Amino acid sequence: MNMQQSGIQADDDLVFRRICALLDPLNKKGVKLTRDVDLVADLEVDSVSVLDIVMDIEDHYDISIPVNTISETMTIGQLVDAIHAIKGQQG
């Protein structure tokens, strides 16, 4: 993962941390939250809960994240990247 370029790192970290904070109450098995963790397979967060988290993120960043961009199998890192892409377009 080449997330070490400065600039991206700080902002990336904020989105990442925000998502982790939202996921924390759902992380019943205490899985360590990294970019590679799969929301459904590893955290066993159901697909509707993922969409609810997405809605919290939308309201926090004032962006709209189409349901279509959220796939059934998605890692935390992929979600972070999707949000960055949309923030770039809409923000």
Add this chain to the structure above:
Amino acid sequence: MSLFAKFEKTAALYNSLSEMGKNPFTVVMEDVLGPTRATIKGRETVLAGTHNYLGQTFEPKAIAAAKKALDAEGTGTTGSRFANGTFSGHKRLEREIADFLGLGHCVVFSTGYVANLGAIAGLIDPSEDVVLVDADCHACIYDGCTLSGAETIRFRHNDPESLDKRLGRLDPKFKGKLVCIEGMYSMYGDTAPVKEFVDVAHRHGALLLVDEAHSFGVYGETGRGVCEAEGVIDKIDFYTGTFSKALAAIGGFVASNHKEAEYLRFSSRPYKFTASPSPATIASASAALANIKATPALKAKLWENANRLHAALTQYGLKLASGPAPVISVLLPTKEEAFAAWNFLLDQGVYVNMAIPPGTPGKESLLRLAVSSAHTKDDIDRLVAAYGAMAEAFPSARVAA
């Protein structure tokens, strides 16, 4: 075999339910004894998990009409609405529904599920349109969005302000915008603030579709749904419904004052590529519609039963999802408890629906009681007694004292 590997987890859960007790998802109604009774596992059971709101499943006029159509027109249409499957009964029923709702146009589909697929996918061009959907909308609305291929944005349940925000930040590239909500939501039995949604949608140049699957015949002065109760039935753009609940048949429809709704007959794949409802089905739906129009006492009785049940369950301290409604849901904290409570009720001779995440809006599991105007005093007494015993046995189903 990798094709099947993905099912393993769900299959294990599904099978473990059957080992722990009776599985809500494999219930068979062995003998149907009437609108509110059937035998399940050899035992006579009160049905309170069917959506027979107005008790029309055994309405003699509907049965007579269905038999007559069966004799006169045969068992099936053997074709789609678009091709050889449109009989005069389909056209007549479209007129009857449009007239009942006071809307100009109606298109009949094969089920309510198919009607919503057909409306959304038939109206939307994914290259230029966008759909906004209430977070708690039924699977068929989401599936309609998927079938349309369009960008789909979810807004917070029953929250016009959340919709307002999302419409406000839409890319101006979108030409058409469709907002989808329901009248009464069948998980919690709560209703949409349709009037506010009309205002928000139209202010942003979006059209509003309201699925009244559970509220048709049940809400509003004359049973035209939550849109009528909210005084905006002539303001909404598309009204979708089903024959499978208040009308106790199978089929669905899209009604509208927009004459362009007729275009669905060629733009909508779910209209063109599946067989139309059989003549007997259409005849019974039509007779049930005439009957519920002529008999306002049915709706009154439904609400009397709903109010009585809601009051009794409230008195037991059960944690209810909403105020009195034709669906009364008890909230339970976990799947396991919901499953045990559902089995407990079945052992008391009462069948309700169990709903567990992700099929539910929140994190809770639900026991959903669907009320019918056909529930007799004896049925209601049995339901009340069974829920009373459940409230004793399952403290987690009660509001903390």
